[in-house]
Amino acid sequence: MKEGRPRSFYVLAIFFAAYVLFLYGPMIAIYVLSFQGPQGGLTFPMNGVSTFWIAKLFQGTGIVDLGAAFRRSLLLGIIVMIVTVVLSVAAGMAFRRKFKAQSILFYSAIASLIVPSIITSLGISLEFRIIDDLVKAHWNENFETSMGLLTSGLGAHLTWTLPFGLLIMFAIFNRFDPRLEEAARDLGATPWQTFRHVVLPIILPSVIGIGLFGFTLSWDELARSSQAIGAVNTLPLDLQGLTTTVTNPDIYALGTVISAVSFTVIALALGTIHVLNKRQAAKGSDAGKGLV
């Protein structure tokens, strides 16, 4: 074809750069603004530079108890991450053979992904309300509620993270060489040994990717939590509540702190994936070695 790069390359490169700026520009603006001076407002220009607003968050002088919400979101995020990884890997393995209800599970996952979150959230809240009413009517009149962070809230988050986990597993096994497992079996490995020592090390980078999706999607989840979380709030719900009332940089400081957690998790996950990939590339295949 042509020598050098065509003109369309430069046009699209500029378009792409503009898109990236559009993605990151506004976010960077609020990270900068969260370091406003004590007199600073919600907009530029900066009125001095300080950590006043971030410090204020940690002193707990804000409107809501953010420390508790922070711990709740972290706990929920970690549990969602673990459950998402375990259930997705297990189900992903199941999909490599034919089994009954395969298509039911597949379509449930896809539907769970695209049915509007508010509907799922409302459904879960109705389900738990009806359970509560039944318990009150038949067993215990003083029963409060079965809704909560780790019951309805956990379930609501899983309906959002599990489809991503399953789709990532499909992507992994699409390019997985089954001969590796056959070789392990031929050498007498049990199914568990085959999984533990052959399959898992190969898919581990992608499994960490599933964990990354599980945690970050839960950490920032809002629409599904809105009706199904019960009496307590998660961090994003508190943040959303603040959008209508707050008129000073509190909200940016909170946004920066939440994002800092996200970015730490993203960096950790991507770093681990990178190291694992490098190790695989370095000593993954010993084909041809030791023969001579």
Added chain:
Amino acid sequence: MDTSEDILQQASPDLIRGSDTARAAKAARLSPSFISWLQAGPMMLVFLVFFLIPLVFVVIVSFWDYNEYQLLPAFSGRGYTDTFEGCIAQLPDLCTIGRTYLKTLKLCFLVWAITLFIGFWVAYFLAFHVKSKTWQMGLSLLCTIPFWTSNVIRMIAWIPLLGRNGLVNSGLMKTGLINHPVEWLLFSEFSVVLALVHLFTFFMVVPIFNSMVRIDKSLIEAAYDAGATGFQTLVNVIIPLAKPGIVIGSIFVITIVMGDFITIGVMGGQQIAAAGKIIETRVNALQFPAAAANAVILLAITFLIITMMSRIVDIKKEL
């Protein structure tokens, strides 16, 4: 030096120790279909308890009665009649629910068209112009990272830019283009569309990129050799082959916008009505059957749109 028997012993102890143990092991081994159930069962259970049964409850409760403070488990069409109140009396004018859905569809269409345009060209650039795999990975990651951060933060991030005293207004005032700050930049339909595009173009980029990287490069070369212009190659080769990705991305974006109530709430200053927001309002008023009835309507319309879209692709495939 190992003897061959030692090696066999290590590799497969059963073979040496005799057929008795081998047979016992075989009997204890679980049948493949049982293992599949063990592996897939937990996820199926989560979807059953937290997705499928709740959906059934939404449909059931939409036919229940209600008063000011509680659900009444008796059959009633009140959830629906309340929702469509005045729709016949006000004809030919649209009733509230009709206007709300029209507004939602309009938002949907705008966001769909813009995300499709941006998503297509971003994916095109990544798939065809970025040659090195490392760069492709890095730039895709750059597009994905914001998806792992908070949507609300990405919404409020527009406030310092678009507000009355925001960067855009003060910039325009300084250059003398306007005398008064432009009010429609924030808490308006404009800012809702902007934020939705900002948040959800990702859902368009990923599937289209996936379709595009699978296109055999020799097809494009063949088109070029056969004398097709760049535009002809785009229209006759690339777009048809990227169609599955385009449809999947469109389904994502359309269903998200149809059910959205958070972005429309925050960026619309809680002033813009939308299909998802009706449900939220009804729930806040503890009118669960009415909320459920609206959820059923929203679900039906979303399903209709998805069916129509998947029909379009199949028909094209037939031709």
